Amino acid sequence: MLLTIDPAAPEPLFEQLAAQLRAAIAAGTLSAGDRLAPARDVAASLDINLHTVLRAYQELRDEGLVELRRGRGATVAARADDAGLRDAGLRAAIDTLVAESRRLGLDPRTTTALVKEALR
Template structure:
């Protein structure tokens, strides 16, 4: 996302990118990537996200598609939506993980690795990426506990 709009977006964090040729629906791609930013703590509670129409124009999709992504995130408790006001980031406590969630994660991780291995990525490169993500996980932990 997001055109840099002087008063609304202090620093354009990670850009949203969509792949129209993917089988993953666009609204879900959008939701996934915004969720990633939220989990990483790139937005403060109370902050306003860009409007559905702004993002829609940026990505070249219909505003309803973005609205669907927002609605999903709202259902998950990340956002508060009200017409006329926009999308506000909520403070959300993560629930306890179920054992199934962990197994599902393991499987999806293995599939992902298999796919990129098949695309030619070396084990070395994959491990490097793991380490970087692990790093950022540690950073988050620190920042969280400082609150």
Template sequence: MLLTLDLNDPRPLHEQVAGAIRRAVGEGGYRPGDRLPPARELAAALGINANTVLRALRDLRDEGILEFRRGRGVTVAERPAGRALIEQRARDLLDEAARYGYGRDDLIDILKELP
């Protein structure tokens, strides 16, 4: 899993990690039942504290995207919550739009104009 963090992103690191994992699941990088690398490995690869990664994983578990299985580690839930994936993409879009000076209402107008 190739995750990257944006040090200029104002969001807390655990939210960035959770968002990156949501995207990987949503885009098919991980399929239901696939096992994620251990939190320590993810933390080492990202250069952050393992507790930060664990917090992100717990948040995703609470959203129904991941499952914690004793002896098997962390796996993608059999039916990841689609709404959670869409919400993350919407948050990412809002963040990107803000960088270009667009607000929430501007995005709503753009979406209404789409076919």
């Protein structure tokens, strides 16, 4: 799985990584039991601090999507499949939102900001 970051984006780097992994779990690209790349490898490939990657992994752990085990690395949690991320209705609503955002010519950051505001 290819992870990318945008140092110029307003979102912190750890949040960018966590969001990409969340999306991969929601899309089924990553499933329960799949091992995530070692944090050191991700940090080296993206040329960022190891603690940035660890913070992203810890955020996902706190959400119940990832299990962290010393010496065994990070794996997608079994309950990630049951976390409601694959709800077909929600996915359809998101697809509709994205399509409408593109139709209106909104910048993805604007759409993201609007969604974050709505979730508060």
